[in-house]
Amino acid sequence: MSTTAVQPLAGAYTADPVHSSFAFAVRYMGVSTFRGTLGDVDATLAVRPDGASLEGTAAVESISIRTPQQFRDHVLSEEFFDAANHPRIAFRSTRVELGDDGRAVVDGELTIKGTTLPLHAEGSWTPEAELFGTRKGGLTLTATVDRTAYGLNWNADLPTGGKALADDVALTVELALIAPDGAEE
Amino acid sequence: MRVLGLSGSLRRGSHNRALLRAAAAALPPDVELVVWDRLAELPAYDEDLDAASVRAPEPVRALREAIAEADALLIATPEYNASLPGALKNALDWASRPHATNPLRGKPAAVIGASTGLFGAVWAQAEARKVLKTIGARVLERELPVGQADAAWAPDGTLLDPALGTALAEIIEELVASAAGRELATVGTEAA
Numbered sequence: 138m139s140t141t142a143v144q145p146l147a148g149a150y151t152a153d154p155v156h157s158s159f160a161f162a163v164r165y166m167g168v169s170t171f172r173g174t175l176g177d178v179d180a181t182l183a184v185r186p187d188g189a190s191l192e193g194t195a196a197v198e199s200i201s202i203r204t205p206q207q208f209r210d211h212v213l214s215e216e217f218f219d220a221a222n223h224p225r226i227a228f229r230s231t232r233v234e235l236g237d238d239g240r241a242v243v244d245g246e247l248t249i250k251g252t253t254l255p256l257h258a259e260g261s262w263t264p265e266a267e268l269f270g271t272r273k274g275g276l277t278l279t280a281t282v283d284r285t286a287y288g289l290n291w292n293a294d295l296p297t298g299g300k301a302l303a304d305d306v307a308l309t310v311e312l313a314l315i316a317p318d319g320a321e322e
Numbered sequence: 323m324r325v326l327g328l329s330g331s332l333r334r335g336s337h338n339r340a341l342l343r344a345a346a347a348a349l350p351p352d353v354e355l356v357v358w359d360r361l362a363e364l365p366a367y368d369e370d371l372d373a374a375s376v377r378a379p380e381p382v383r384a385l386r387e388a389i390a391e392a393d394a395l396l397i398a399t400p401e402y403n404a405s406l407p408g409a410l411k412n413a414l415d416w417a418s419r420p421h422a423t424n425p426l427r428g429k430p431a432a433v434i435g436a437s438t439g440l441f442g443a444v445w446a447q448a449e450a451r452k453v454l455k456t457i458g459a460r461v462l463e464r465e466l467p468v469g470q471a472d473a474a475w476a477p478d479g480t481l482l483d484p485a486l487g488t489a490l491a492e493i494i495e496e497l498v499a500s501a502a503g504r505e506l507a508t509v510g511t512e513a514a
Contacts, residue, residue, distance in 0.1 A: 207439065297448075
């Protein structure tokens with residue numbers, strides 16, 4: 138049995154695509170919640186003595202809505218992501234705080250469908266540890282955005298009142314961050 | 323007591339046929355669900371085929387008889403372009419004539435629906451209720467939107483979502499009660 142060394146994050150980490158995701162949750166029909174992910178996430182966290190920065194993108198085509206085709210087509214269409222013209226969403230931090238208590242606070246700019254808006258996200262980070270021969274850290278962030286601010290405007294009136302889809306969307310980013318010297322063998 | 327079931331979807335693996343089967347399983351023992359499965363045989367509504375001087379096509383007569391012999395109607399509909407399927411609308415158009423004496427007049431009716439999208443054919447159900455009300459049926463103001471129907475079913479054919487299962491049972495109960503009330507009223511009229 139080996140001991141697991143723990144150390145604070147330092148250097149440039151790259152997100153492990155298998156264990157990283159960009160998830161969203163949105164209420165529909167007033168009471169239900171639809172959840173999905175963009176599985177193809179590309180992100181780096183750079184932790185330097187003078188501060189940290191986070192950058193990432195995710196491919197809209199990797200959205201977990203696979204079937205029915207009509208549903209997928211609608212979500213990728215101009216009424217939502219317009220994936221043909223805006224294939225990736227992107228985030229770039231302006232401030233990253235990784236607190237000693239494990240709390241993470243990130244401010245930055247989120248770009249969806251060509252619209253860039255400020256975003257405040259909070260969550261937690263886990264220090265670097267070895268897993269299956271690879272050294273990884275973790276970062277989980279959540280934020281809420283108004284999808285209509287990014288031009289994802291589709292909605293419809295329900296026959297019995299109210300709107301089909303909520304405007305607020307809860308985002309959760311999970312990043313498994315491979316340490317600078319911890320490339321997969 | 324007999325409830326007549328109509329599925330707005332014609333395909334063999336239809337989620338709405340499955341929904342009718344789930345409804346049948348929720349019926350009390352003295353109530354049967356008879357599914358009328360011949361929507362595809364109905365010609366497009368044509369008043370020339372429906373004149374007093376001619377006999378309506380056989381499938382049309384069979385539909386009208388099936389409705390007349392039932393105590394209530396249960397429609398399970400998918401959603402095509404935010405509305406009810408043409409075959410179902412066509413069947414209701416045939417059933418609605420002649421307007422004053424059509425077999426749906428005063429008949430308790432409920433609409434449920436399933437779709438593979440998020441919203442469970444909720445707009446098609448609203449349209450179907452509107453059409454049924456116009457025809458003169460006594461329509462329950464209830465809906466059962468079964469969304470993401472590809473993943474909605476347990477292996478035994480029941481709805482995975484217990485809330486939907488409960489709502490289906492409530493709709494069936496309400497429909498049967500409405501039909502029972504109508505029967506009682508009919509008996510009362512005959513006794514008077």
